[in-house]
Amino acid sequence: MLAEPHADALAQDGQAATGTEHASRTTWWKPLYLFEFMDLPWLPQGLRHTLREILECVSTPPFRTYYRWVARETLQQARRVGVTQVVELGAGTARITATMAAMASRGEDAPNGLGTGSMVFVCCDNNPDVPAYEALARRFGPHVRPIYEPIDLAEPRQWGPDSLLVLSATLHHIPHSARSEVLRNLCHSGNGVLVFEPLRRTIWSMLYVLLSIVPALVVPLRFAGRAGRLRRVLWCWLLPVAPLLFCWDGIVSCLRQWTRIEWDRAAAEAGCRCKLGESLFCQCAYLRRAS
Numbered sequence: 026m027l028a029e030p031h032a033d034a035l036a037q038d039g040q041a042a043t044g045t046e047h048a049s050r051t052t053w054w055k056p057l058y059l060f061e062f063m064d065l066p067w068l069p070q071g072l073r074h075t076l077r078e079i080l081e082c083v084s085t086p087p088f089r090t091y092y093r094w095v096a097r098e099t100l101q102q103a104r105r106v107g108v109t110q111v112v113e114l115g116a117g118t119a120r121i122t123a124t125m126a127a128m129a130s131r132g133e134d135a136p137n138g139l140g141t142g143s144m145v146f147v148c149c150d151n152n153p154d155v156p157a158y159e160a161l162a163r164r165f166g167p168h169v170r171p172i173y174e175p176i177d178l179a180e181p182r183q184w185g186p187d188s189l190l191v192l193s194a195t196l197h198h199i200p201h202s203a204r205s206e207v208l209r210n211l212c213h214s215g216n217g218v219l220v221f222e223p224l225r226r227t228i229w230s231m232l233y234v235l236l237s238i239v240p241a242l243v244v245p246l247r248f249a250g251r252a253g254r255l256r257r258v259l260w261c262w263l264l265p266v267a268p269l270l271f272c273w274d275g276i277v278s279c280l281r282q283w284t285r286i287e288w289d290r291a292a293a294e295a296g297c298r299c300k301l302g303e304s305l306f307c308q309c310a311y312l313r314r315a316s
């Protein structure tokens with residue numbers, strides 16, 4: 026199992042970026058922005074869903090604890106800043122919303138008694154997984170409020186000052202040239218923005234992505250108790266394109282990531298303060314508007 030960054034990475038390993046020295050440095054190459062299969066509108070919906078499930082499989086035990094780390098870190102940040110609503114943008118199968126809602130209902134995130142039990146969790150995506158959202162709404166009642174219509178995170182929208190926005194493995198789907206503007210809008214549409222990425226632009230992350238062929242092949246067994254068994258067997262075993270497309274998307278995702286210097290520059294452009302935490306494979310940025 027891979028260690029995710031320490032739960033308090035945000036509080037410890039960050040720095041403010043408001044036109045810092047880093048922002049004025051230049052990188053010697055322009056980061057590539059190749060296509061990801063998951064972004065292609067013509068991709069069969071069943072194959073897209075299988076790619077999301079592979080991501081879910083590689084992000085949870087026994088392979089990684091990424092989703093738990095994201096959920097715990099987000100709940101802790103929500104308590105620190107005192108918001109009442111957490112909005113997950115680009116939620117995919119909304120497993121992070123599910124994990125946060127489950128942790129909050131058990132009081133698991135609040136060892137010191139400052140609970141998030143009354144918090145509301147909103148999940149949305151530009152390609153919403155309606156059955157998954159309906160299941161969450163049934164399970165958690167008024168604590169989870171999915172948005173069933175497509176929500177494009179690049180479109181400005183007011184979520185309200187009581188909202189913490191969270192993006193996991195999603196910001197890299199926005200082209201480099203548009204990201205600063207999107208971050209500016211997000212910072213102005215809520216109390217703050219948490220951006221998590223399970224990969225970095227490093228050779229280690231790319232090698233790690235290639236290993237995900239193993240969990241990808243395990244997916245039909247791992248989710249055998251869920252609807253969609255035939256679909257998973259088709260795309261992972263009979264016509265095993267999903268594991269290959271997942272590896273391609275993973276490598277491209279690594280190339281789309283930002284380094285610390287690029288984060289600092291983008292945050293300065295967006296008029297945000299940015300705390301960045303990094304570990305071997307993950308990044309977590311917390312952004313708030315500078316004034």
Ligand SMILES: C[S@@+](CC[C@H](N)C(=O)[O-])C[C@H]1O[C@@H](n2cnc3c(N)ncnc32)[C@H](O)[C@@H]1O
Nearest residue numbers: 115116117150151152176177178193194195198
């Ligand atoms: C790699 S998946 C991550 C899903 C989920 N956040 C997770 O960590 O498992 C990226 C998600 O971002 C969504 N997405 C991509 N571009 C988007 C946009 N402009 N607005 C909203 N969602 C977007 C995709 O539909 C997809 O569900």
